[in-house]
Amino acid sequence: MALKKHLEALSVFQLVLTFLFFGAFFSVLLVYLLLTSYWLISVLYVAWWIFDWDTPERGGRRCDWMRRWRVWELHRDYFPIKLVKTAELPPTRNYVLGSHPHGIICAGAFSVFCTEATGFSRTFPGLRPSLALLARQFHRPVYREYMMSSGGVPVNKRSLDFLLSGPPGHAVAIVVGGASEMLDSAPGEQxxxxxxxxxxxxxxxxHGADLVPVYTFGENDIFRQIRFPEGSFARRFQLGFKQLTRLAPCLFSGRGLFSSSSWGIQPIAAPLTVVVGKPIPVPLRPCPTKDEVNSFHALYVEALTELFDAHKESCGLPASQQLLVT
Known part of the structure; x- marks a missing residue:
């Protein structure tokens, strides 16, 4: 049992390290190799990188065997993470899934949409899930291959248009709140x-793709974050940096790798429940009007709030807890 707990902790730790350092590490490594007798490795990879530049925006290159790695089951069991289905999503349609909240590392969304640990393909047969990530993440050497293999795609118009213009059965998950939501994540916050x-x-x-609200209960509970007051210099710096780079410079902490009583960047083992809501039927409107967008946005906000209220108590929140939509 102790060995399994340690393996679970290591499986989560490797994902945190990947999220924080994988891209920077391989960027530095390629530069280093270029200055050594192994320079040919860097040259060949850069040549491949240039040749393959458009692949992330053309559906990516997923590897189903990687999505089924045993390490993702250990990652699931660490928290643990559970997928809850509330309605059928027939594969005869395409779907845009709004995933909330972002949290620090989107642990719930990653497990559900980038791995098969929670059984997405068994729960929603015929659907092909993709998690839309910050586009510049796919400009990082090697990291791009890793994320594409899991089903990650850039969250830009060209990429999403490509998926949703194709045959039915695509379920594209977009973490709508992005970096702004990341800056506001804290235990107990909804x-x-x-x-x-x-x-x-x-x-x-x-694209006439149905909208589906998704809420991950517990996502904000796995890290503590230092949040600066609105208007303070530190807060203005965070917002300015985010505006410039689309990345959120958060100061967060979790627990130690193998000890819950020590400080570290290991996530706190809090249960995560990813609830996938009912689809909102959306008509095909190649040039939607502002009123149409506002109307379906209002329907979506209402559906997300109803989803939250229907499942909050079963996920450990008090009945009085309200979802704050800003």
């Missing part, structure tokens, strides 16, 4: 940034 974010609704209308 806040989503949604009111001004309507691009995913417009995208769904342009």
């Amino acid at each position: 806040r989503v940034h949604l009111q001004r974010r309507k691009g995913f609704v417009r995208l769904a209308l342009q």
Whole structure:
């Protein structure tokens, strides 16, 4: 039992290291190799990188065997992570899934949409899930291959248009709140940034893809974060950095790798429940009007709130807990 717990902790730790350092590590490694007798490795990879540049925006290159690695089952069991289905999602349609909240590392969304540890393909047969990630993540050497293999795609129009213009059966998950939501994540917080974010609704209308709300209960509980007061210099720096780079410079902490009583960057083992809601039927509108976008956005906010209220008590929240939509 102790060995299994250690393996679970290591499986989560490797994902945190990947999230924080994988891209930077291989960027530095390629530069280092270029200055040594192994320079040919760097040259060949860069040549491949240039040749393969458009692949992430053309559906990526997933590897189903990688999505079924045993390490992802250990990752699931560490928290643990559970997938809850509330309605059928027939593979005769395409879907835009709004995933909330972002948290620090989207642990729940990654497990459900980038691995088969929670059994997405068994739960929703015929659907091909993709998790849309920050586009510049796919400009990082080797990291791009890793994320594409798991089913990650860039969250830009060209990439999402490619998937949703194809045959039915695609389920594209977009973490709508992004870096702004990441800066606000903290244990006990149930806040989503949604009111001004309507691009995913417009995208769904342009392709006639049904909208599906998804909420991960517990996502904000796996890390503590130092949050600076609004208007403070530190907060303004965070917002300015985010605006410039699309990355959120968070100061967060978790627990030690093998000890819950020590400080570290290992996530706290809090249960994560990913609830996939009912689809909102969306008509095909290649050029949707502002009123149409606003109307379906309002329906989506209502559906997400109802989903939250229906499952909050079973996921350990008090009945009085409200979802704050900003």
